[in-house]
Amino acid sequence: MNVLLFDDTDELEPGRVCVRDRRLRHVREILRAKPGDELAVGKLGGRLGRGRIRALGEEELELEVTLERDPPPAHPAVLALALPRPPSLRKVLQQATAMGVKRFLLFGSARVEKSFWQSSALRPDAIRAELVLGLEQAGDTVLPTVERAARAWARACSASRPPSSRCSRAALVDTQTRRSDTRAPWISWRSWSRSA
DSSP states (O other): OOSEEEOGGGEEETTEEEEOSHHHHIIIIISOOOTTOEEEEEETTSOEEEEEEEEEOSSOEEEEEEEEEOOOOOOOOEEEEEOOOHHHHHHHHHHHHHTTOOEEEEEOOTTSOGGGGGOGGGSHHHHHHHHHHHHHHHTOOOOOEEEEOSSOHHHHHHTSOOOOTTEEEOOEEOTTTOOEETTOOEEEHHHHHHHO
């Protein structure tokens, strides 16, 4: 955890935060912090700053926070992937978020088992938990979006524009065989963002 993230439910009042979950355990057991120490903090969807520990007990951690800087700018990359097995999806969401990906596009393919779409890993709270873990590593506060493609990837790509200076080459990776197809069509970020 490079930054301790909090949201509105953790705020006691403006400038005071109280946490009681895995973040408390991390501060106590991994960072071995004590009252008076400062930690990097950030408000989900908001700014980054510093938090001074006011109280650290067995049940809760109370911080006095000062948020003074904006989160890093979003990277324009979109990670499009055929829905992998649920354990792999959790890893991909967390690690790609740590690398700065702000938009995920999940789609089906011939090798994606239909049961994957009913997995508990696709519940909004489960996805959010993995994204928050990635943000803590990245030192960012802005949650990425995770979307399910409404149509097959090949049909979605065929509707994209021809190459331009604002396009980037997409590499399709089959998550089951780990083979990539770099012959994928050119995809315009602008055309995807308009269709969202």
